[in-house]
Amino acid sequence: MARKFFVGGNWKCNGTTEEVKKIVTTLNEAEVPSHDVVEVVVSPPFVFLTLVKSLLRSDFHVASQNCWVSKGGAFTGEVSAEMLVNLGIPWVIIGHSERRALLNESNEFVGDKVAYALSQGLKVIACIGETLEQRESGSTMAVVAAQTKAIADKVTNWDNVVLAYEPVWAIGTGKVATPAQAQEVHCELRKWLNQNVGADIAASVRIIYGGSVNGANCKELAGQPDVDGFLVGGASLKPEFVDIIKSATVKKN
Numbered sequence: 001m002a003r004k005f006f007v008g009g010n011w012k013c014n015g016t017t018e019e020v021k022k023i024v025t026t027l028n029e030a031e032v033p034s035h036d037v038v039e040v041v042v043s044p045p046f047v048f049l050t051l052v053k054s055l056l057r058s059d060f061h062v063a064s065q066n067c068w069v070s071k072g073g074a075f076t077g078e079v080s081a082e083m084l085v086n087l088g089i090p091w092v093i094i095g096h097s098e099r100r101a102l103l104n105e106s107n108e109f110v111g112d113k114v115a116y117a118l119s120q121g122l123k124v125i126a127c128i129g130e131t132l133e134q135r136e137s138g139s140t141m142a143v144v145a146a147q148t149k150a151i152a153d154k155v156t157n158w159d160n161v162v163l164a165y166e167p168v169w170a171i172g173t174g175k176v177a178t179p180a181q182a183q184e185v186h187c188e189l190r191k192w193l194n195q196n197v198g199a200d201i202a203a204s205v206r207i208i209y210g211g212s213v214n215g216a217n218c219k220e221l222a223g224q225p226d227v228d229g230f231l232v233g234g235a236s237l238k239p240e241f242v243d244i245i246k247s248a249t250v251k252k253n
C-alpha cells in the first residue's frame with residue numbers, strides 16, 4: 001500500500017500573532033505538490049490554533065501540540081481532546097521528547113494519551129526517539145521499541161496514527177541523522193510493527209523523521225524507502241518549510 005508523504009511543522013512555543021500570520025501567508029502563497037502527493041499539517045501553540053485554522057489554506061491542516069490524557073475536568077492548564085474536536089482541530093502531536101523529558105511523560109502515559117485522543121476522533125502524530133546516551137550505549141532499538149510497544153498496547157486501529165521517529169540528539173541541534181541512520185531505525189521499526197502488531201499495519205503506517213530537518217537535507221532523507229515524511233521544528237517557522245514539503249516529489253521519481 002502506498003504511504004502518502006506527510007510533512008508536519010511543529011512550531012513549538014514560538015510566535016506572536018503577527019509572526020503566525022506571516023508564516024500562514026507564506027504557506028498560503030506557496031506552490032506545492034497536490035494533496036494526493038503530500039499531507040501537510042502545522043502545529044501552532046494552543047492559543048493560535050483557531051487563528052491558524054481560520055487563515056490556513058484548505059489543503060493544509062492543523063495539529064495541537066498536546067492534549068490531556070482523558071476526559072476534561074479539574075485539570076488546570078490542560079486542554080482536552082474533546083475541546084480540540086469541538087474546535088475542529090483534526091490532529092494532535094503526542095509524546096514529543098520535550099514533553100517526555102521536561103514534563104516527565106512516561107511511555108505508559110503517552111500510550112494512554114494516544115489511545116484517548118484516537119477514541120475521541122483525533123488523528124495522532126506519536127513521537128518516539130532515543131537520547132544520545134542511549135544511542136551510544138547501543139540501545140536505540142530497545143528504547144524506540146519500548147516506546148512503540150506502550151502505544152501498541154493501548155491501540156488497535158492504527159489508521160489515524162503517524163509515528164514520528166525523532167532522535168533526541170538531533171532535535172534543535174543541527175546534528176541531523178544521516179539518511180542511513182534514519183532509514184535503519186525506520187526499517188527496524190517497521191519490522192517491529194510487522195512482528196508485534198501486524199503486517200498490514202507495518203506496511204501502511206507512516207513513519208516520519210524529525211530532528212534538524214531543513215531545506216538542504218530533506219531530499220536525501222526523503223529518498224530513503226522507509227522515511228515517509230518529516231516532523232519539522234525550527235525550519236517549519238521559515239520559508240524553507242515549503243522546500244521540505246516539496247521534497248515529497250522525491251518519492252515519485
Ligand SMILES: O=C[C@H](O)COP(=O)(O)O
Nearest residue numbers: 010171172211212233234
Ligand atoms: O517536532 C519537531 C522536532 O522536535 C524537530 O525539531 P527541529 O527540526 O528544530 O530539530
